Every structure is written in C-alpha cells, then in structure tokens.
Amino acid sequence: MIWSVLFSTAVLIQCRSSKDIAAKESRQASIPTQKDHQHSDKILHPKNIILMIGDGMGIPQMTAGMYMNHNYLPLERCPVIGLHKSYSANDLITDSAAGATAFSIGRKTNNTYLGVDSIKTSYETILEYSNRIGRATGMVVTSTIVHATPAAFMSHQSGREDYEAIALDYMDIPANLLIGGGKKYFERRNSDSLDLVAQLRKNGYEVRDYFEQDYMNYTLPDVNKLVYFTADGDPLPASKGRSYLPKAAADACNFLKNKSEKGFFMMIEGSQIDWGGHANDASYVYTEVIDFNKAIEKVLDFAAADGQTLVIITGDHETGGLAINPGSKMGELVTAFTTNKHSADLIPVYAFGPGSASFSGIYENTAIYTKMMQLLK
Ligand SMILES: [Zn+2]
Numbered sequence: 484m485i486w487s488v489l490f491s492t493a494v495l496i497q498c499r500s501s502k503d504i505a506a507k508e509s510r511q512a513s514i515p516t517q518k519d520h521q522h523s524d525k526i527l528h529p530k531n532i533i534l535m536i537g538d539g540m541g542i543p544q545m546t547a548g549m550y551m552n553h554n555y556l557p558l559e560r561c562p563v564i565g566l567h568k569s570y571s572a573n574d575l576i577t578d579s580a581a582g583a584t585a586f587s588i589g590r591k592t593n594n595t596y597l598g599v600d601s602i603k604t605s606y607e608t609i610l611e612y613s614n615r616i617g618r619a620t621g622m623v624v625t626s627t628i629v630h631a632t633p634a635a636f637m638s639h640q641s642g643r644e645d646y647e648a649i650a651l652d653y654m655d656i657p658a659n660l661l662i663g664g665g666k667k668y669f670e671r672r673n674s675d676s677l678d679l680v681a682q683l684r685k686n687g688y689e690v691r692d693y694f695e696q697d698y699m700n701y702t703l704p705d706v707n708k709l710v711y712f713t714a715d716g717d718p719l720p721a722s723k724g725r726s727y728l729p730k731a732a733a734d735a736c737n738f739l740k741n742k743s744e745k746g747f748f749m750m751i752e753g754s755q756i757d758w759g760g761h762a763n764d765a766s767y768v769y770t771e772v773i774d775f776n777k778a779i780e781k782v783l784d785f786a787a788a789d790g791q792t793l794v795i796i797t798g799d800h801e802t803g804g805l806a807i808n809p810g811s812k813m814g815e816l817v818t819a820f821t822t823n824k825h826s827a828d829l830i831p832v833y834a835f836g837p838g839s840a841s842f843s844g845i846y847e848n849t850a851i852y853t854k855m856m857q858l859l860k
Contacts, residue, residue: 514560529793529837530746532613532855533736533782534586537775538579538632539757539768541801541828547765548772550813556772557780558796561833563840567848568829569800572601575827579757580643582799582848583635589852597631597649598639605639609855610748614657616859619742621658623731623778625718625771626754627665628710629653632799636750647674654682659707659742660749662731664714666692683710698727703738720755720767721774728753732778736785736792746791748859751778760802760825765818768805786836793836793858797851801828 537544549556571581571594578594585591588598588606599605607615614620622633629649634640638652650668653661669679683690689704692712703709711731719725732751739747753775759767779796786792804821811817832851834842838858842851 528860529858530791531740531748531786531789531793532746532859533749533751533786533792533794534851534855535751535753535775535779535782535794535796536583536586536632537753537756537772537796537798538626539760539800539802539825540753540772540775540798541805541826541830543801543805543807543828544756544760544768544772544798545831546807547769547805547816547818548776550807550811550816551769552773552776554813556776557783558776558833560783561794561796561835561839563834563843565832565834565842566829566845567797567832567851568846569798569848570827576825577800577848578643578825579631579799580635583632585848586797586799586851587635589849589856591847591849593641595643596641597635597643598637599641603641608636609852609859610636610750611657612856613748613859617743617745618859619659619739619747621660621735621739621747621749622663622751623660623728623735623749624663624752624754625713625721625725625728625774626663626752627668627714627717628661628663628712629665629668630663630754632752632754633661633663633750647672650679651677654679654686659709659747660735660738661710662698662713662727662735664712664716664718666712667715669712699730703734707742709738718755720758720771722767722770725774728774729777729781733781733785736782740789751782753778756798757802760805760820761823763803763820763823765805765816765820768803769816783835791837793834793838793855795839795842795851795855796833796835798830799848800830801826 571577572591573593581592581594587608590600593601629646631643634649638649646668688708689706690710756771786794804826806819808817841854
C-alpha cells in the first residue's frame, strides 16, 4: 500500500517535470536569441548597455524562482555566464551600498558607502560618465529611487540612509529617466523645507507620480527628462499588487533609445528580492525573482530586436542564506534560511548581446564596471 502510494507520487512528479521540460523545449525554439555575430568578438562596442541588478539575488534565489515558475526563467536566454566575488572593502559580507558602488565606480568600498571609495573619495560613476560622453541614461527600480543601489549610481555619500541628502545629490542628476518610489524625500523633507519636486521641474524634468496617474495606464511622454514616482515611500511587494516593473523596463528601453545617437546606459533593479530574504519569506523571494524576470524578458526582447544592446544581469549579493531542502518538488519547495542578513556566496552574472563574451569567468564585482567601461569607450 505504502509502496503503491510512493510509486504513484513518483510518477506524478515525473509527469509534471517531463511536461515542464517539454514545455521549456518548445518555448526555447520560439524565443528570439542572441544572434551569432553578437556573441563574437567582432562587435566589441555595444551602442546601449543595460545593467539589471536583482538585489539579494544569488543562485538559490534564481533556483527557487525557476522551480516555482514551471522550470523556466527568462535569464536562461543569456548565452554567457560568469561569477563575481561580492565582498566589500571592510567586510566579506557586502551590503547593497558597497555592492552597487563596485558596479558604479569599479572600486571596493566600505559597507554603507555610495559612489565613494573606502577613504570617502568621490569618483565619477558609470552613469555620470555615460551622461558626460553624450549617452542617454536612466534607472528603473522597485525600491525608492534614493535607496542604496540606485543611489550608488548618482550620489556620493558615506551614509546610505541619508535619503534626503541623496535626493539633494539628484538635483544636478545626469539621468534622462527615473522610475521608482520615494517622492516624500523630495517633497516633504524633515532636514530642510526645500521642494525638490519643484526644483526638478525647474531643471527641465517632467515629474509625474502614482497618485495622479496609474503607471499601468501611463504612456511615457516624448520629453527629454522624466521622473515618475511609483510610491511616496517604498513601493508595494509584487505579491501585494505592484506590477509596474516589466512595463517600466520596456518603456524605459524605448524612451532612452531615441534620446541620443550615441546610445544609452540604464540600470534596472529588482529591489525587493533582498527584502524577502531579510524577512526569511521564501514566497516573497520567489515572487520578486519571477517579477524581475518578467522585466528581464522585456529587456532581452528589446535587445534581441535591436541587436546593438548589451544586457548584463547579476545580483549584488545573496540574502538569507537560502537553501532548497530535501522534500522539495517542482513548484513546491521546502526552504530554509541560515541568516536574516546577507551571505558571501559567489554571484552569477548573465550577459546577452554585443560584448557579452567578456563576462564569462570568475572575477571581482568591480570587474563588471571595468568590463562595461571598456565596452563604452
Ligand atoms: Zn539587504
């Protein structure tokens, strides 16, 4: 009796996984892939670079997202995979500020530092550089736009939680497009009475927000500079109704495409994978991984059609020490966490498009900056 139950369970699992595998094969046959010439070393200088960061997204988060999404994630379309060493200047376990600063200025710095090295010297970020050489730039995130990861690309501070000071750094921002939460740090400030929304408008930005216009029904206007606030503070988790990231990622590609004939640099962050890890909430983790991958799908579709866009997808660090334990099945995982903080895991890097070949191998997180800069020059 027991054996027959076990046997039928095993058959059931097998049927489910072979169905998932067959579905995956037919899906792969129809998905636009990187063209062969894009993979070769002949085209070393992509016109556009899109860096996609899953905050707290290590191998376990991707695995959980994949097995909870019918054995498939769009990031599997990337033909090149590498691994980066995520540690910061003062800790084997990085935080998001030092992690993103490694990508934005190519230097290991101390945890909590943004856009500065470990002795607080400021360096031009890759986004600021891109702007200076005439490329269009933008960021799309599911946290506030002043949170550590985006702030590392546009701000120079040693305190990642000085949100109002970071917002002030954005006043001479070199970005054409910003989409994310955090309007209150611009509009109703505690440290001063400045109205930074009014200041943004004065600096030539069109400023819109979730309150006056639902993003899902919003068509980005044909303006040169745009800020759209998706929330007053932190945006909602995807599981509680946030849905803007995939549309915003696609919109941003098209918005930035025509802004400069030299191309664009954009950073897109799936910010809340990390928050699920800190909460030791596996369902929060994989719903955010799946939502981020919907954005990856849109961006890879854009890059495949465009043929001149390099897409790099990585995480800054792993969060939670997530494990997928025995007893797990496809679509039904038994998970455990070893910490509610970050871990020191190596982090995968996926690349797609012209210049992608240089992202294979094992390297420091700072090398992601160096490789992107070589391709931008
Ligand atoms: Zn974190």
